[in-house]
Amino acid sequence: MSCENIEPEVLEKMENIVVFMCNECGQGSANTAGVARMAYNPAIRIVRVQCTGQIGPIQIMDALSNGADAVACVGCCLGACHFFNGNVLSMHRIKLLKKVFKELGYSDQFVNQYTSRAAEGETAVGDFEDIVIRLATAIREEGTIKDGC
Amino acid sequence: MDVKIFQFHGCNKCFNETILLNGESEYKVEFIEDPKNWKETKTDVSVITGYLLLEDREVLDKIKSNSGKIIGYGNCATTGGVFALANxxxxxxxxxxxxxxDAQKINGCLGEVEELKSAINYEEPSKLKNLCLVCGRKTTCDYLDEVKRQIELDDDTTCFNDLGYLCSGFIAKECKERCIDYNAPCRGCKSSLERPGIRMLxxxxxxxxxxxxxxxxxxLGATxxxxDQDDDVTDSLPDVLGNFFRFTLPxxxxxxxxxxxSGNILNDVFAGRLIEELPLISGLLGGDHSISLTLKIIETYEKANQIELSEPTKKYRQELLELENQLQEAIKSKDPEQYKKITDEIRKIGGNMNLSNVFFGGFRTQIDDNDNFEDYKTHVFDVVEGTYKNGSVEFKIDPIGIVKEIIIKEV
Structure with missing residues (x-):
């Protein structure tokens, strides 16, 4: 499955996908992708943060309740957090938030966490693609998260 | 001062607590149990208790246009309360x-009547400390190796969270009910900040x-x-919603x-919750039947799983049931002195009006200094899958202890 196979009516429903990217690997890989002029879905909105460890349910719910269709975090690779273990801690929090969505009867694909490598732009663009594909599946199956609010 | 107390839907514990206002000569209190058929009259202060549905808008508009001030009393009115888990x-x-x-809010399950009085008198709300600052247990905030659903009661100096036992004290204000004094973690009914559930999560x-x-x-990302699959994080908290958003889902x-x-609100509140949380939830939402409902649920499980009960446990439970009958009489007669006396007695045995001290197999703290606590001390119990039925209560538990279905006939 790739982004090209997604129906236009589903793509239309993805207006804002907020991606919190950490200042080190996350933003680094997005910069590399930018230098290499790699294309990605225009709905992706990057928010740069110092570390994904700063991102928790509060920021994610703020984004979702202010119009985001999905939220993702992109941090450093496992074991490579430039601080200490911020990427793993935010994974714990996001995992719990995903469970909350499941318990409410929603798809858990509206929130996700990825890692990337600063030297490889493909990792960030691949993550964006994965976000879009997963969101498309969720929208096809049960509509956007806004439908339930 | 004219004070009208309106009871909307759900548990009537907060409504009953306002009986204590009846004893004060400065207030002319009127209790309205059926707000829909209320004949509009001007009033100085209106107090709203119980949970609210969208269809109540008309009645609330009527109350608003006739009142000088409106106060939401208790979590059900202010944040949806435990019933809102049905959302x-x-x-x-x-x-x-x-x-x-612009309604003033007094959080708490049960709401504190002293705060209600100061709100009625237009006084400044008192500044309360965070619960952790007044808690006797000490925290290190170290990462947990495992989350525990029930704890042994031997350690009373370490923070519940450090023991791996979820306590919402971080986001709560100090309160009168103080579950933490009865070896029960704080459930965060009186939150000290906005969106407590999300922050606690x-x-x-x-x-x-x-x-x-x-x-x-x-x-795609090659990293x-x-x-998506379940892991130790999700397995250790089988009911995230019920643990973190117990009072504040809306x-x-x-x-x-x-x-x-399922069409039945009680069933919808209980379903999905954990077996060890059942006594607490029934204590929260049972109103003036909360003691009998809680004991019924506990005894149903104990009977089926041959959990032995000691004589002191039976004695104290019987005393609680008798107190409940007396409480119902006091509520009928709206007698504040009698009400206070009986609730104080209930608090002595049950810990607080939410029955934090009552648990499967016994009690969580010593009730009387002359007792031998070991005689009726509760212990960690095993979760056993099955369907449990005892008269008016019937519930189904899955292998990890989640309630799948519950039928309660009398409340």
Whole structure:
């Protein structure tokens, strides 16, 4: 499955996908992708943060309740957090938030966490693609998260 | 001063607590149990108790246009309360501020009548400390290696969270009910900040740092990503919603649930909760029947699983049931002195009006100094899958201890 196979009516429903990217690997890989002029879905909105460890349910719910269709975090690779273990801690929090969505009867694909490598732009663009594909599946199956609010 | 107390839906514990206002000569209190058929009269202060549905808007507008001040008393009115867990299954239980923006809120389950009095008198709300600052237990905030659903009661100096036992004291104000004094963790009924559930979720998620979270290889990104499958993190908290959003689901900013409803609100509140949380939830929402309901649920499980009860346990439980009968009489006669006397007695045995001290197999703290606590001390019990039935209560438990279905006939 790739982004090209997604129906236009589903793509239309993805207006804002907020991606919190950490200042080190996350933003680094997005910069590399930018230098290499790699294309990605225009709905992706990057928010740069110092570390994904700063991102928790509060920021994610703020984004979702202010119009985001999905939220993702992109941090450093496992074991490579430039601080200490911020990427793993935010994974714990996001995992719990995903469970909350499941318990409410929603798809858990509206929130996700990825890692990337600063030297490889493909990792960030691949993550964006994965976000879009997963969101498309969720929208096809049960509509956007806004439908339930 | 004219004070009108309106009881909307659900448990009537807060409504009953306002009987204590009856004893004060400065207030002319009127109790309205059926707000729909209330004949409009001007009043100085209106107090709203019980949970609110969208269909109550008209009645609330009527109350608003006739009142000098409106106070939401108790969690059900202010944030949806424990009944709002039914929003997970499509209900639309709403906080009072959705209807009346400037209503004053007095949180708590049970709401504190002293705070209500000061609100009625237009006094400044008292500044309360965070619960952790007044708690006797000490925390280190180290990452947890495991989350425990029940704890042994031997350690009374270490923070519940450090023991791996979820306590919402971080986001709570000090209160009168003080579950923490009865070896029960704080459930966060009196929150000290906005969106307490979401904040507690983030906080506890961080504390779980040493518990392994599953990751998987992402084909497209060629790196690791958070896995979709269940892992130790999700397995250690089987009911996230019920643990973190117990009182505040409608104000948490989460979307309304889409799980199909069973048509019965009690069933919808209980379903999905954990077996060890059942006594607490029935203690919270049972109103003036909470003691008999809680004991019925506990005894149903104990009987089926041959949990032996000691004589002192039986004695204290019997005393609680008798006190409940007396309480109902006091509520009928609206006698504040009698009400206070009986609730003080209930607090002595049950810990507080939410019965924090009552648990499977016994009690969590010593009731009388002359007792031997070991005789009726509760212990960690095993979760046993099955269908439990005892007269008016019937419930089904799955292998991890989640209630699948519950039928309660009398409340």
């Amino acid at each position: 997970q299954r499509g209900y639309d239980i709403s906080p009072l501020n959705k209807f009346i923006v 983030g906080m506890f998620g961080t504390l779980m740092g040493n518990i392994e979270v599953a990751t998987e290889h992402s084909e 690791d990503k958070l896995a 104000t948490s900013g989460l979307p309304r649930g889409r799980i199909p409803s």
